[in-house]
Amino acid sequence: MNTTVRTLSLSVAAAVVAIGCGKQEAPPAPQAQTPPPAPVAEVVRIGHVAPLTGGIAHLGKDNENGAHLALDEANAAGIKLGGKPVKFELVAEDDQGDPKVGNTVAQKLADAKVVGVVGHLNSGVSIPASAIYNQAGIPMVSGSSTNPALTEQGFTGVFRVVGRDDQQGPAVANYLLATAKPKTAAVIDDATAYGEGLANEVEKTLKAAGVKVLPREKGTDKTADWKAVLTKIKGKKPDVVFYGGMDATGGPLLKQARELKIGAVFSFGDGGCTDKMAELAGAAAEGMICSQAGIPVQAAGKQFLEAYKTKFDMDPILYGPFTYDAAKLLIAAMQQADSADPAKYLPALQSIDYNGATGNIQFDEKGDRKDAEMTIFTMKDGKIAPLAIIKSGKSLTLDEYANLASPGTAGK
Amino acid sequence: MDILLQQIINGLTTGSVYAIVALGYTMVYGVIQLINFAHGEVVMIGAMVAFTVIMALAGAGLPLPPFAIVLAGVLAAIPVCMALGYLLERLAYRPLRHAPRLAPLITAIGMSIVLQHLALLIWGRDPRAFPQIMENTSFAIGGTGGAAISSVQIAIILLSLALMAGLTWFVYRTRFGIAIRATAEDVRVAALMGVDADRMIAATFVIGAALAAVAGVMVGTYYGIAHYTMGFTLGLKAFSAAVLGGIGNLAGAMLGGLLLGLVEALGTGYISEITDLCRWPLIGDGGGLLTERCAADGHVVLFGSNYQDVFAFLVLILVLVFRPSGLLGERVSERA
Amino acid sequence: MSRKTIGIVLVALALLALPLVLTQVGTAWVRIANLAILFIFLSLGLNIVVGMAGLLDFGYVAFYAVGAYTWALLASPHFNLHLPFWAILPIGALFACVAGALLGAPTLRLRGDYLAIVTLGFGEIVRIFMNNLSAPFNVTNGPKGITRIDGLAVGGLDFRATDRFLGIDFTGPAKYYYVLLLLLLFVIAVNLRLQNSRIGRAWVAIREDEIAAKAAGIDTRNVKLLAFAMGASFGGIAGGMFAAMQGFVSPESFVLHESIMILAMVVLGGMGNVWGVIAGALLLSFVPEFLRYTVEPAQKMLFGRLLVEPEVLRMLVFGAALVLTMRFRPAGLWPESWHKREMREGEAA
Incomplete structure (x- = not known):
């Protein structure tokens, strides 16, 4: 979906304070911290962005829940990449449905060295942000941006699991x-x-x-x-x-x-x-x-519906199943490539053949879902x-x- | 022809609402030369209050006739809006009466933002659906399939006319009205004659707000929806209507409102046909540049209903540039 | 004097080092700083119109939009044009300037409050046209906006890529920062020079009393037009930079609220006073982020959930700030010294 949230878009600046406050947030990923001798799980960060404030905040939260559930399940399964156990961590951000904020948040995720992004919700925000992810070499999979232009930009790492307009x-x-x-x-x-x-x-x-x-x-x-x-x-x-x-x-x-x-x-x-x-x-x-x-929420995979209900005490609203699948896809591609390095798992993502909560998912050369329902x-x-x-x-x-x-x- | 008649009915209905709102602008402007930007928000608050009351009464299951419920909504909205109008004047504008011209305008914008977001906090971000409790029957004019006028439309037009007549009587025939007009003529001289100017100025705000409350309920029942942003554009259009008629002039506001409503309805209804290049000779109509496209699509429309919000602004700009005193305005606005 | 020089040098060094420091924290903060500078730039442009000449302009964002769309159309795959920046930026400024003159010429004889409404209408008209000029002939690509806009490129230097100078990595946003800083210095210099120039004084005269100014031999109409055109040009330049930085423009970025926000920066800081306007712009850019990081956690802690969204609170604060400023400090928080003088004289009289 593509709702325009007319947030007053001057949430720009405030560099000065923001720095001070920024520290409360996820610190930039410590890259080269060599793990101590015992095999401590390596943290793999996956970003999620949707409007969490404003008119469609409830849809944004639904999207985030979907991705959250996917990561929790992956962590419970104890996935190993390159022989080492990994722990997936969701870096959730709020783009307020505003392209300007979306760009800033996209940069934040790039700074935090996430290996993949699930989002954004609105096409109007996804499109400009995709340029930043593309430059940073981070694959993004949107679960709800339906505007054709998103995948028409020639970026190799931009996907969506939802049908186009x-x-x-x-x-x-x-x-x-x-x-x-x-x-x-x-x-x-x-x-x-x-x-x-x-x-x-x-x-x-x-x-x-x-x-x-x-x-x-x-x-x-x-x-x-x-x-x-x-x-x-x-x-x-x-x-x-x-x-x-x-x-x-x-x-x-x-x-x-x-x-x-x-x-x-x-x-x-x-x-x-x-x-x-x-x-x-x-x-x-x-x-x-x-x-x-896509498919109606009622038609999503039973297992997913039950897990969602158990964890969040509510039914998914609209695109929850799609962001769930988007996050799962990223992880599946990493498993296939046996690496969380975007450059290595991107080919696996492009050629993936995956059965998720919203049915079978394969991508065409643009990054759109083949034969979307x-x-x-x-x-x-x-x-x-x-x-x-x-x-x-x-x-x-x-x-x-x-x-x-x-x-x-x-x-x- | 039926379609034209239908568009005229649509235009008159919207125009009546514009006229009622425009009266509020024009009264305040006539007295203290202030554009009360927050007036549109008063309309919105009126609609919201009425919505709350009507919902509560309709949900309570009391054996009330629908008409009584709507009336209760109106009667609740009016005092709330009057109080709001008074507060606006007292807190925001009165302290600035001798400030530079631009100060109250900026204050008005500020109040408009504040009121909108307070309404958002109280009534939420989602549009509220006005309950459809009044029977809305349509009456066919000129046979079935022709134009139709609904009971709500009739009610809006008649009520507006009654309000306009009532206000005119009040302003021209009562002592209070004469005092208001004296204040509008010259605040100082009126004060010397024993008129309490402050009270008169406050009165214009309060009367305008009461009209705004009624307009709010009209809009709510007509479109079946109330939203915290509904007042701003409505206010701007009503202001344009007031300027079109000649700001400061009651009859002008009414005329301007009705005219603007008609311009919008007819503009939206017919501009796409007028600017359809396929109907123009030389361009689309045989042997023109666009023959192929016209054959494929049947139409190449330059301006369509997508420009409907432009009409009010265009009218405003044209009037101000060519006839700043409006259609009926006698006072030339050259008081720098 | 020497202390002042030292101060200036320190501030300059701090400003130069800022993006490098911010990059360490996260490039996102450089982007935030860039947008803040852009808004300071815009409010200084509007300051010429509103602050100096006293022409209340509620549609300033229209010129910003003209600049942004000029850049977007002349440097993107949309028309397959890729003109260099030194061509587009002046063209954008020129278009905005013409738009300003076109709006100004017929309306400037209107009184202040009418002018405000007309400019507001003009701003909306420009946005509606940008939003609808996709049919029947596609000019602006309508609400979809224009994507893949070229960034700034000077010679071989691409402002989107990361470059290494003197052993330091300069990211794209950091490079934009320096360009914006340069532009900002330029607009500050223009503002300061204007303040005490013949034209600047003529503007102030018109702002205070137009009839007296006319009587004193000022060609009020031309001088007002000049203010409008000049303010508009700066809006156009800012728009161009915005398009280049974001790589995407759509009519959504040019709504009425942006105009009001920029106006609020000017009014709150102190109309006419350059440093006041800068402070106002910084303050209003800073408040929302501040609310974001304080109000949200505070409410969650106190009530367990979010009662008032920071975005709504921000708007309430903006609205109230406008009202309260006009009520208690009509000349702004940091008024122009000229104003101060006037007020003191007023007390004495």
Whole structure:
């Protein structure tokens, strides 16, 4: 996901104090401290970054929990690299969802000599930060950044385990094409990188199928008054409407559309794929279609779900399973290469074939997940309920997917 | 035609809200030439307070009719906002009455930030959904499938008109109103005539805040949502409306509000068709530069609804540059 | 006098050594220092407009955005242009300057508070355009922003790589630090020179009483325009450096709150007083980080959880600081000596 958190981004400076306070934090990694004779576990640091304050702090915490769980399990398993026991340590940072802070934090992780990074949450932060990791030679695996641009920069060490907007867009568009069989479609977005990017992909797929797409309408990530835009759309009588944006604006949009008696099928991306939609749009939300990148939380590996619940006393919210897999992947690649040196384990990461909580994971040459799953939801009795999981262009029910995803058979 | 009519209804509804908020700006400005930047936040607080009360009453399961619940929300929001308006004037602006012009403006921005974040602390960061307790029936105009006006829209427009009429009566026909106008004309002379100028100035804040409270509830029920940032842009637009009509002028604020609402709705509704290059001769329409693209996409729109927030600012800038006294403003603002 | 010289030398040495010391703690702190310098630079640019000429500008970030986008468009794969810095930086300053004049020319005859609102609107308009100029023809790449922007490169010296001089490693951010420091010295010098120049005095005259200034033979309109254009140019330069340093720009970085933040630095420190503005910028850069490292742990310790996020608290502090400064120290925490003089005279009168 790609939520923009409008933090006031002047959290810049304060060099002076920050130094003093900085010492409380993880000190820069002591590199060459030769271990005493007894085989004390060597510490391997893995970074995790997500917004831990601000509007989507709860999602950030979910991401962090996922990575945390992965490292705990690895430590319990007593992994050895190069014949020596190692202890994995999570260096968790807060990027506040702000690109400027994201860059500073990325540098902090590079200073701390982490060997890999799980994160960031928002694409808008992941993209600039990836340049810093790339320069420092640290692989990064995002569990939630869906903007295609992230892996289009030509950086070899940038991966994601979640589907791209241009995979999610076509998935929801194809579902609409198959079920609603539209002739005319209206596409609206909230003029953010996330909303616009997703809307573009939906439009592309619809157009390719011969659907007439009306000129794009836009609001902002704060728009409450959609009446003028919707009235204009109403005059063109579309069969389906797609909105690329978050629930905070999507809810009022849906509500006002029904007030204007627009009968079209309304559909949303993952930003509008929450229970909050029902709260904001009331009865108007029933029957809406929406998509999420990846598999629904309920469909994640059972073992993972139970472990998460035991450790954090709650269910994962959204991307927890993905960051869990991202961290596990890094460790698996290190095990394959038998080294925590990024330069050595990076090739292993590129060619990895791993069965995780979110299914089988392999990367293509850009670092995107091959054949990533998408899930289509609908609103039923005020709660979003999965309708279908789209995998390899095929639409599967939850049960079919569960049978497919059992280890060994996954991936095809 | 139906669509045009629908856009006019939309515009008039939003415009009524702008007008009510603009009245608050214009009254304060008329009296002490201060742009009360925090006025938009008062609207937001009004919406939030009403939200809290309505939620509590709706959740309590009392046998109250929906109308009574909403009314209770409004009646709770008004005194809270009035108190807030008074506090703003008393604590933030009054001490600066003889300070340089820019000082109160900076204070206003500061108060706006403070109020927003206090609201964030109290009501949280997530948008709050206004409960849909009032039956919102739509009435078709000109047959089914045509334009429609909802009961909430009718209520907003009628209530706004009533408020405007009431305020006009109050300002022009009561002794208190005359005292306010005297203060606006000349604070010192009014004081010599026995008018308590401080009280009159405070009164404009309090009256403006009461109107803002009503506007807040209107916006909340109309869009079904309240959010701690909702006041700022609304306030700016209402201010633009006040300037458009001629700041300091009550009738101007009303006219400006309604006009701005219409400009926004019609602009959003039609600008993309006007600036669709495919419809322009020579460029898209046969043998032009964009023929291929037009054939593929059907449209090449220069400006669409994505520029809807620009309209208010453009109106503001154009009015200030070409007619600084606004449409109905008699007073030329050359008091350096 | 000699003590003053020694002081200056010590400060200079400390400033020169700072990035090297910070690098030892962590390069991240050099980045933080760089952003702080950038904001001091910006607030000194705005100081010319607001502090000296008394033109309240709520849309300063627009010029910063123009500079940043100029650099981004002329030195990135977006248009496949890779112009050298000595071409882009002046072009960016020029564009920002033109934008400043364009905004200023029609609006400068407006009174102060109207001007404030119009500049605010202008700032928003610029941001909305940057956010939407991706269709139908892609100019700014819209909300996605522009990535892979070239860094600063002077001759063969790439400012992103680490270089070794005199046996010391200079990381990318450390090298940027010296460039920014140089620019900062330049803007400080300009500010100081302006303060007592003919133009500077004309600005102050306009700020205090425009009609009297006009009567005294000052071409108020041109002089005000000059302030606007000059402030805008500095904003443009800062924007260019920002784009080069971050390697990524998007409209999100140029929202109204940034304008208000920069304005708060100027107002809080002391409008018109260079050292006051610098102190104000440092203070406001420092407060959020301070809150971050104190408020969060303190709350967790006292209440066991986070009640008020430091970010929210920071905004409350900013807002309250603006209000309280205007109430109790309208000339700022470190007022211009000129102001002080005026106040003393006021008491005597």
